[in-house]
Amino acid sequence: MSLLPVAEAQARLLAMARTLPDETVAIAEASGRWTTSEITARRTQPACDLSAMDGYAIRFADMAGPWRVIGESAAGAAFAGAIQPGEAVRIYTGAVMPDGADTVVIQEDVSHEGDMLHLTGDRPGAKGRHVRSAGSDFREGQPLIPAGTALTPRHIALAALAGWGTLPLPRLPRIALLSTGSELVPPGAAAGLDQIPASNGVMLSTMLGGLPCVVEDLGIITDELGALTEAMRSVRDHDIVVTTGGASVGDHDLVKPALEAADGSIDFWKIRMRPGKPLIAGTLGNALFLGLPGNPVSAYVTAHLFLLPMVRHMAGCPGPLPDVAGARLGAAMAPVGGRDDYVRGVLADGIATPLGAQDSAATLALARANCLIRREAGSAAAQAGEEVSILPL
Known part of the structure; x- marks a missing residue:
């Protein structure tokens, strides 16, 4: 199976993800959610002089x-x-x-x-x-908030003055997280030499915490086909199911066989990118399925590029993909091989400088980064001062 370009993988995922139907939302709970229809004034403000x-x-x-x-x-x-x-x-x-x-x-x-x-x-x-004067702010029937707006407290105040107590907004996507790996222990628990604290679940939960969605973290699933299959079957009614780890081709990488055993299907597997190549996308019952790599950096980068856009799209965002900006390189970079590179870097005053540690398990560099420097597959060596594309974090 050939490696899928990032842009094509994003397009296919967004085509699979549907904007969820509207529900009635109390106006006090609407901030941070996207409108799918125009909000018009139900009254005139001020109503009189x-x-x-x-x-x-x-x-x-x-x-x-x-x-x-x-x-x-x-x-x-x-x-x-x-x-x-x-x-x-x-x-x-x-x-x-x-x-x-x-x-x-x-x-x-x-x-x-x-x-x-x-x-x-x-x-x-x-x-x-x-x-x-009466109507100097707005008049009954006047369009106020366009469809596709991310509601802020300012919009909430406007809608309340316009006569709205509830708003029709897309239902919150329900997301299930499963961290696979017999070597994992819960955060804060003592870890033996052959164990490691599970960081992906809490990382993804907090990444999703800034979006309108409901997250259920099922915790750690051991590397046993039966356990992982049963866990997948239990979350088939969610909107998105996300696993971390087990997406590659080793003897203990059980996500693909477990997905198939749970009557799921794979749409595509393996992306032309570094880090994050072994990503799986498909369906599982009523849910979209996303199998992220287990290394924390890979999980973070693929979540930023694929998971968060899926959630935004389902929640009604008209532009769900990550922002891309331009910057100047702060240091020389080597030629790029056959996969797009997403390099952790620090952006300051328009200069993006790559960090030294780029291993997909190096979380200290991830924590220090505030951008990803994106370089396309096959790019020649780049010198300091050259223009590059970055994804702000």
Whole structure:
């Protein structure tokens, strides 16, 4: 089986992944999720003319004063009457403008003696001064939030003011994680010389934690065909099943036979990239299946390139692939062989410098990196200062 180019593998995965159907989501729980339909205003904001300042509501025709104060308008307690020539109403920020009033004179520009008000400062500069006009923010039926928007707290505030208490948003993808390997022990547990703490499950869980999804970590599955097959069968109703480890061709690499024994199928296997070549993609019951390599760096890079885009796509993101940017190399790099290289590097001031340790099990370099330097298969040696593509982390 020939190695599949990264871009083709990403395209095939996204074609397999469907955007999930909408569900009704409380607006307080909608931040970070993508809209699949346009959100329009259900009401006008402001619904009527409001004061933008503390002061007095007047007729602009009477801007020189004096005025007789006939009442008060506060937020939530509007003045019930109407203003006649020569009259004013004490008004506070956010309060409804009384009928007949069209301007606010701020309290710093007047003096109040008994029920009479006198101008002592600047006149209002124009009719409508210090008034928030009805519909000045938006009007009922106006499009507010386009489809494909990642909702932020700012969008949530807008939707709430627009009359929405719930929003139609794609259902959260349900993801099952299985870490394979008899050598693994849980994080924090004592590890013998032939054992290693399991890091992939917690790494992937936290990578997915920034996305709208539900993650179930099934923990460590030993290198036994029956155990792995049974674990796979138990998560067939999830949207995505992810394994780490066991995706290569060794005697203890059981992901492929277990997937087949669980009545799953393989769409493609092995990617033209380093690290992360032994990646498996397919289906398992109702779920999409992704078998990531076991080395932590390989698992991280392939999750960044394949798993996270799948989740974004299913959650309604219109542009699910990782961001790619340009930078200048901070050090020379050797020619690239037959696979695309994703090299851990440090980006600073537009300069991307590759780190020294690039072994797929070297997690210290992974932790220090803030970008991946992407170099295509067959690229010639590169010198410091040359332009390269990077994937910010």
